[in-house]
Amino acid sequence: MVYKTKEQKKTFYGSGDWISLRLEALERDNYECQECKRQGLVTIDSTKTPGEKKQIVLNVHHIKGIEDHPEFALELDNLETLCVYHHNEVHGKGFKAQEPKWDDEKW
Numbered sequence: 296m297v298y299k300t301k302e303q304k305k306t307f308y309g310s311g312d313w314i315s316l317r318l319e320a321l322e323r324d325n326y327e328c329q330e331c332k333r334q335g336l337v338t339i340d341s342t343k344t345p346g347e348k349k350q351i352v353l354n355v356h357h358i359k360g361i362e363d364h365p366e367f368a369l370e371l372d373n374l375e376t377l378c379v380y381h382h383n384e385v386h387g388k389g390f391k392a393q394e395p396k397w398d399d400e401k402w
């Protein structure tokens with residue numbers, strides 16, 4: 296199987312196999328972002344104020360991407376629960392923020 300095109304990925308992420316495995320990964324990780332956990336951060340907000348529930352969106356990330364490693368697409372060991380923030384970071388969207396700034400000081 297290949298997951299190169301948008302359509303192929305869409306089919307994969309809509310498949311029953313993925314949906315149930317994704318749940319398994321979430322349960323294994325206690326619905327916690329594994330990266331937050333590694334950094335000692337708390338991701339799970341208590342829902343003390345019912346009207347103001349903060350929704351934490353968790354993603355199940357493929358450690359080895361399905362494009363390059365379709366053979367691991369349905370391996371529980373290849374999955375990791377991440378919050379949206381860390382998921383974006385891992386995919387490079389947060390990269391800019393980590394670039395060293397050389398124009399901090401102007402002289």
Ligand SMILES: [Zn+2]
Pocket residue numbers: 328329330331332338377378379380381
């Ligand atoms: Zn996180």
Ligand SMILES: [Zn+2]
Pocket residue numbers: 355356357382386
């Ligand atoms: Zn991912």
